[in-house]
Amino acid sequence: xKKEAAAFYRCPYTASALELIIDLAExxxxxxxxxxxxxxxxxxxxxxxxDFRDPSRDPMGEGERKQFDYYQSTSGAYDTALDWLFAxxxxxxxxxxxxxxxxxxxxxxxxxxxxxxGTCRDSIRIASRMRHGTRLFLQDFSPSILNVGRQxxxxxxxxxxxxxxxxxxxxxLPFADxxxxxxxxxxxxxxxxxxxxxxxxxxxxxxxGGRVVFGDESLAPWLRDTEYGAILLEANPLYxxxxxxxxLPESARDVRVEWFLGNAFYFVSYAVxxxxxxxxxxxxxPGRRGGTLRSRRYGKLEGVSPEAKRLAxxxxxxxxISIHEWLDRTIRNATNPAK
Numbered sequence: 001x002k003k004e005a006a007a008f009y010r011c012p013y014t015a016s017a018l019e020l021i022i023d024l025a026e027x028x029x030x031x032x033x034x035x036x037x038x039x040x041x042x043x044x045x046x047x048x049x050x051d052f053r054d055p056s057r058d059p060m061g062e063g064e065r066k067q068f069d070y071y072q073s074t075s076g077a078y079d080t081a082l083d084w085l086f087a088x089x090x091x092x093x094x095x096x097x098x099x100x101x102x103x104x105x106x107x108x109x110x111x112x113x114x115x116x117x118g119t120c121r122d123s124i125r126i127a128s129r130m131r132h133g134t135r136l137f138l139q140d141f142s143p144s145i146l147n148v149g150r151q152x153x154x155x156x157x158x159x160x161x162x163x164x165x166x167x168x169x170x171x172x173l174p175f176a177d178x179x180x181x182x183x184x185x186x187x188x189x190x191x192x193x194x195x196x197x198x199x200x201x202x203x204x205x206x207x208x209g210g211r212v213v214f215g216d217e218s219l220a221p222w223l224r225d226t227e228y229g230a231i232l233l234e235a236n237p238l239y240x241x242x243x244x245x246x247x248l249p250e251s252a253r254d255v256r257v258e259w260f261l262g263n264a265f266y267f268v269s270y271a272v273x274x275x276x277x278x279x280x281x282x283x284x285x286p287g288r289r290g291g292t293l294r295s296r297r298y299g300k301l302e303g304v305s306p307e308a309k310r311l312a313x314x315x316x317x318x319x320x321i322s323i324h325e326w327l328d329r330t331i332r333n334a335t336n337p338a339k
Contacts, residue, residue: 001030001048005135005164008111008179011037012052012172018043043174049150052168053141064169064193071118071142078145079119089262093121096261100186101125103213103256103269109181113137113205115170116188120149123163126184127153130161137164137180139173170198178207186267190216190238196247203249206272212252215267218243220259232264239264250276288313290322301327 006020018035021042025031034042035050043052060068071078086093101122106112106129117123117138127136136159140146150165168174170185170192183202192198199214206212217238223229224240232239243266245257252270259266281294291299304312316326 001045001050001164001166002028002162003030004028005162006030006035008135008137008164009035009050009052009166009174010176010179011041011043012168012174013054013057014039015176018174049143049146049165049167050174051143052166052172052174054172058169058172061193063191067191068142071140072144075119075142075145075148078148079121082119082121086261089264091261094125097122097125099260100213100215100267101129101184103211103267104182104184105211106130106182109134109210111135111137111180112182112184113139113173113175113180115139115173115183115185115202116141116192117149117165118142118145118187120152122184122186123149124153124156127159127161127163128157130159132160134161135164136161137166137175139166139168139170141167141169143167169193171201173201173205175205177204178210180205181207181210182213183210184213186213186215188216189214190218190241195244199244199247200249203251203272208272208274210272211269212272213267213269215265217241217264218259218266220263220266223263232262243268253277288317288322290324295324295328 003020003025006018009018010016011018014037016037018037020030020033021036022030022033024033029048030045031048033045035045036042043050086096104112104126106126109130111134112126112130114123114126114136117140120138123136123138130136138149140149146165146167153163166174171194183206185202189195202212202214217236218241219229219232219239243257245268248255248268248270251273253273254271256269257266279293282292285291285293312327313323316323319326
């Protein structure tokens, strides 16, 4: 970990600033030490990698523990399984991963975060597209599998960007709000604990106008009742997971959803906006009924008889105004006769 990278990190549970304590450094790189918050809680740095997990605050559930043990125990053979996957679907890995990474506006990004980097097969492609002076943060919750990824990155050609590794859970990321231009994860999202909470956390860590991209297994709906679908679902139950578009935040803009890799995987890509999309609630709605979006939603009255409704419609038509305007005017005159 470079010393300067410490300024990017925050306590993942309190969002407070962290002080870098160095036990051993080699030039600008911290080999061991800790990041400490104001209350004295330490996140240890070992072999240049800070570990932001805190079992006392965020204990692993049974499912998360199962996934952790799986990645810890299979880290050395995980790449073999991925090679088999692409060969089975008769797809070129470079083309497939390139299609994903193209969703990230890396030409404009200064800080990029990849969640669940694992053995860094995407990371190496992201880093190769980043400019000099930019920074790529790579996270995983399994130290064992991230070590495999670090070795892959070390064996690759030199990158123009700075690369930092850290251990953390996806539900508690050690960054201030909006600290990253892009947040990306592929191949781990379906097994994150609390998908909605994790996606909210990824969105929080992305700046306004930045982009979030996530994806994983999900067999396309039109294939689920075919023999092709039955074979895949028998082999891997995760193919039955739906694309979780219902958990996207209301701030999501320019949303894209695609299936790829044998139509057995999906990705969702969106820009981060500010709250819900802009909406003029008070712009008058043309037509006989009239009113505004606000009045139709919040200005409802108790129902009237069909005869009273008919009389109101006739009177509004006679006066050449909308029913809303006639009703609003009539009520105001009735309650404020002097005006």
